[in-house]
Amino acid sequence: MPDISVGSQIFDLLFHPSHPTIYTGLLTGQVKAFQYDEQGQHQPTFAVRPSKRSCRCLTISEDGSQLWAGGKAKAIYTIDTTTGTVSETRKNAHESPINRMKHLMPHMFSTGDDDGVVKLWDPRKPDDIRGYTHHFDFISDFLWLEDKKQLVTTSGDGTLSVIDVRGKKSEPFAQSEDQEDELLSIVSIKSGSKVVVGTQTGILSIFNRSHGWGDCVDRVPGHPQSIDALCTLPSSYPSSHSTILTGSSDGLLRAVQLFPTKLLGVVADHGSFPIERIAVDLGGEGRWVGSAGHEDTLKMTDLKDVFEDEEGEADEGANAQVDVASDEDDLAGDDQTPVGLNKIPAVIEASDDEEAQDSDVQKEKKRKRKGDKNLAGKRKKGRNEIDAEPSFFTGL
Template sequence: MPDIPVGAQIFDLAFLPEQPLVTTGLLTGYIKAFSYDEQGNYEEKFSIRPSKKSCRTLAVTEDGSKLWAAGKAKAIYTVDVGTGEVVDTRAAAHDVPINRMKRLLPRLFASGDDDGVIKLWDPRKQEAVRKYTHHSDFISDFMWLDDKKQLVATSGDGTLSVMDIRSKKLEPVAQSEDQEDELLSILPIKGGQKIVVGTQLGILSIFNRKNGWGDCVDRIPGHPQSIDALCAIPSRYSNAQSTILTGSSDGLLRAVQLFPTKLLGVVADHGEFPIERIAVDMGGEGRWVGSVGHEEVLKLTDLQEVFENDSDEDEEAESGSAGSDADLDMENGEGGSDEEGETKTGPSKSEVKDAVEDEHVDEEEGTKEKAADSSDEEDLDPEPRKRKRKKEQDPLHAMKRRKGKNEVEAEPTFFADL
């Protein structure tokens, strides 16, 4: 499918659960929705601007009829997807900009802000039903554990926390030790028994629920830059329990197999633009994976082409040696080299985001909106990066070259059509 231009940097995307429609939240405050089909055609369904300040996060109701949007304006807007109109506004929902939201139950959703405050909301009420203040830095991502009715949050303060929504206590039931790194994304694997966390230093941290939430049990190095987004693949694929999609600041959307750990290949390439969010349509069971970054386009990639075209040759490919270069040895001491370089020299994700939004506001006050969008993109390009560590070349890092197109040294026919 061709890229869908939206006219400004995209902060978040959300698919409707049962129809081919995707919504995007933009730096300019606009919320734009697009329909699409299997032939790659798309059409803009609506474009609204609840606030002139950036829209950072989106969440969709269980039936897909309503959309919650929030961002730097500190308010939560409820949008009717059918009409494309704002039907409810929770003004000053937080004291500072809202960074993430997630639907938990049909009548409950969560929001997290730049100061680490988490609030639970009943869509039928204007005021929050619960508030947690145990984090000291921005909330980067949420994960819902339906079996225990627990909400797990990751934060820029280096910890994750677990909240039992059935408890009336305004404190978490568990909180990890300081991981000495910003935790940016979170995803369950192995039926929810293991948890993968993406970090600022490009390490995948593995938590085991049976061992508690105090500390990770494995650290998987390899990504050359921060892992800002994680996503599961549809359950119909045989390796869905142990294969994830990772979105990194180096602009690559990768397919990574865990236990054993192996890079399967590159799903999409955003060039030099960092990937901020990824999601699979149709409630995570669809055909298309959407990825967005600092460029002004929404990229939709066909998962059928990635995972199904050469399924008949999988056994033959596995018997060969082509995939050996992509295997990551978890016991060869690579993790130690990562720990040596944990000192961060650049600004945090929250600081970079605030700077981008402030630049947008300054430009918009004196020029037309289109000129403001253009200046924002230029300001994003020199985004400071953390100091890179010199160590032995690993397969995840090797996927990115200074010049030329990306090549996959994995199973030879696995990504033949990319």
């Protein structure tokens, strides 16, 4: 699919849960929607500007009828996706800019701000249900555990916490030890039994739910820069239970398999622009993965084009070196890129948009780079830390 130009830096993106529509939150405060088809053609659906300040985060209702947006204005805006208009505004929802949002249940969504405050909201009510203040730095990401009705939060303060949304206490169910690193992104694997966290120093920290949330059980080094975004593969792929997509500050969107650890290849290339957000359409079960960073272009990559050759070889029982599901060798140590993963899109050119100088961007970059000091040098080795082969680092 051709890249979609949105005219300003993209802070967040998400897909409609059932329709081929993608929504973007922009530096200008606009929310823009685009429809697309299987052939890769796209067209704008609506553009609305709830605030003149940047829109940092989006979340959508289960049926896709309502979209919630938040950002530097500290307010929550409800957008009717059918008409493309703002239907409700919750002013001063937070005391600090809102950095992250997540839809949890039909009548509940969460928000997290720059000061580490997490709030739960009922869309039918104007005020928040509960607030949590156990974090002291920005909330970077949310993970919803449907089986336990628990919300997992990651923060720039170096800790992960678990909130039981059914409880009435304003304290978390559990909170990890200080990981001595900014925690930037989170996703679950192995049918939800394990949780992967992306960090500022480029390490993937693995938490095992059966071992509790006190500390990670594995650490997978290799990414040269911070891992700002994580996403799972659609369940239709044989290796989806242990394969994730990683968006890094070096501008590469990678497919990485865990247990055993293998770099499967580069899915998309944003050039010199850091990748801040990635998502797969149709509730994570579609064919398109959207990725965005510090440019005014939304990149859409067809996962079928990336992995179809591996699937074809697997069906024919051919060479297992290109089989994503059953390869027993470390592809990261092989000079050959797996078939289908060598189709790296063109590098995006930098934008000259004057809005790139907005103070919100400068503040956010500074805030997210507080961990640039060599935190890895003073880290204690994890209980089961992976000693990867040098070839794995070369592959990444």
